[in-house]
Amino acid sequence: MVKEIERAGLPVVHVCTIVPISLTVGANRIVPAIAIPHPLGDPTKPFEEEKAIRRHLVEKALKALQTPVTEQTVFND
Amino acid sequence: MSYRVVHYINQFFAGIGGEEKADHKPEIREGVVGPGMALNNALGDEAEIVATAICGDTYFATDIEKAAVEVLEMIRKYNPDAVVLGPAFNAGRYGSACGAMGDAIATELGIPVVSGMYPENPGVEMYRKSMYIIETPDSARGMGKAVPAMAKMLLKLLKGEKTGLPSEEGYIERGIRINKFYEKLAAERCVDMFVSKLKGEPFVTEYPMPVFDRVEPNLPVTDMKNATVAIVTSGGICPKGNPDHIEASSASKYGEYSIEGYDDLTSADHCTAHGGYDATYADDDPDRVLPVDVMREMEKEGVFKKLHNKFYTTVGNGTAVASAKKFGAAIADKLKADGVDAVILTST
Numbered sequence: 512m513v514k515e516i517e518r519a520g521l522p523v524v525h526v527c528t529i530v531p532i533s534l535t536v537g538a539n540r541i542v543p544a545i546a547i548p549h550p551l552g553d554p555t556k557p558f559e560e561e562k563a564i565r566r567h568l569v570e571k572a573l574k575a576l577q578t579p580v581t582e583q584t585v586f587n588d
Numbered sequence: 589m590s591y592r593v594v595h596y597i598n599q600f601f602a603g604i605g606g607e608e609k610a611d612h613k614p615e616i617r618e619g620v621v622g623p624g625m626a627l628n629n630a631l632g633d634e635a636e637i638v639a640t641a642i643c644g645d646t647y648f649a650t651d652i653e654k655a656a657v658e659v660l661e662m663i664r665k666y667n668p669d670a671v672v673l674g675p676a677f678n679a680g681r682y683g684s685a686c687g688a689m690g691d692a693i694a695t696e697l698g699i700p701v702v703s704g705m706y707p708e709n710p711g712v713e714m715y716r717k718s719m720y721i722i723e724t725p726d727s728a729r730g731m732g733k734a735v736p737a738m739a740k741m742l743l744k745l746l747k748g749e750k751t752g753l754p755s756e757e758g759y760i761e762r763g764i765r766i767n768k769f770y771e772k773l774a775a776e777r778c779v780d781m782f783v784s785k786l787k788g789e790p791f792v793t794e795y796p797m798p799v800f801d802r803v804e805p806n807l808p809v810t811d812m813k814n815a816t817v818a819i820v821t822s823g824g825i826c827p828k829g830n831p832d833h834i835e836a837s838s839a840s841k842y843g844e845y846s847i848e849g850y851d852d853l854t855s856a857d858h859c860t861a862h863g864g865y866d867a868t869y870a871d872d873d874p875d876r877v878l879p880v881d882v883m884r885e886m887e888k889e890g891v892f893k894k895l896h897n898k899f900y901t902t903v904g905n906g907t908a909v910a911s912a913k914k915f916g917a918a919i920a921d922k923l924k925a926d927g928v929d930a931v932i933l934t935s936t
Contacts, residue, residue, distance in 0.1 A: 519924060
């Protein structure tokens with residue numbers, strides 16, 4: 512799906528847990544997520560802290576969307 | 589003397605549990621477990637499963653390198669002559685785990701490894717060059733077909749017998765080229781093929797071209813403050829009750845739902861339709877998969893202009909690549925027609 516959205520001309524960032532699969536499939540902008548059952552959250556943390564983690568990931572995703580890339584790029588911290 | 593084989597399987601095939609047990613830590617047990625029984629029978633007197641290594645799919649996929657080392661050390665203690673992985677059919681995390689283990693074992697122990705997967709399993713693309721992966725059907729219904737083929741391949745490798753072509757042995761092409769003498773010159777064979785093609789007759793190429801389906805990255809968003817951003821997910825988030833009945837696996841459709849007026853997704857209004865991970869956390873707070881709460885916050889702060897008022901969703905669990913392609917293209921058309929500038933796609 513990421514690739515088809517990219518092919519249609521829209522910049523897209525893939526926020527996902529299993530980065531090797533995203534790389535294999537061919538996403539160009541990749542932001543590694545927390546865990547498979549809760550990619551943008553961490554239920555072990557208090558709610559406010561969890562939300563801050565989520566916000567940080569979304570900020571990274573938006574930053575990736577604003578970053579020029581020429582090849583597959585994983586946006587780590 | 590029979591060869592010593594270690595078998596690797598996931599928590600599901602070990603009978604430990606489904607998604608709720610997918611974080612099961614690696615362990616190893618003496619003898620056969622689950623599908624190992626059939627495999628052991630197929631190996632006959634020539635080889636025997638001495639131990640079965642087990643690991644939860646999510647545990648493995650969360651840190652592939654660490655898990656591979658942990659399982660490898662457990663397997664090493666049994667001094668195996670070969671290792672069988674799976675079969676994983678079309679289970680993505682399981683396939684990746686089998687592939688990573690096969691790769692680690694072949695490199696570190698230098699012994700034969702055989703796995704079994706459906707060609708669309710992401711583990712195939714990642715690891716087919718490292719090992720023999722027998723082509724299997726997409727679900728465990730194909731166990732009866734997969735196991736004898738894997739056993740046959742393993743015995744061949746153990747005995748150092750010559751292996752045939754992928755089409756003869758039933759394994760997935762590894763990209764290995766071998767020299768071969770033909771009666772006819774290359775030019776003649778080439779013309780023969782061309783003539784067959786013109787006549788519409790079948791012919792087999794001697795060198796299939798690799799298919800690189802890569803898409804060039806698009807230019808970045810330059811004016812985020814004025815951009816409309818959409819969120820899409822393969823994590824199955826949908827209005828509570830899953831009104832369009834998106835399938836828990838092998839999804840045949842995607843959903844389009846309004847988030848107009850939602851500042852936050854909660855267990856009262858949304859849930860996940862996904863059957864490939866433990867739904868507890870996503871059902872408790874769907875923002876953990878589709879981050880509507882923080883996107884709304886940032887929209888209000890003016891980080892970007894607008895959160896698109898619809899989200900698109902499907903279940904990425906054993907879903908055919910052809911279906912995902914179709915969904916992606918259709919979703920992209922709609923997003924473009926609605927003037928969306930950029931997309932965040934989340935996957936579990």
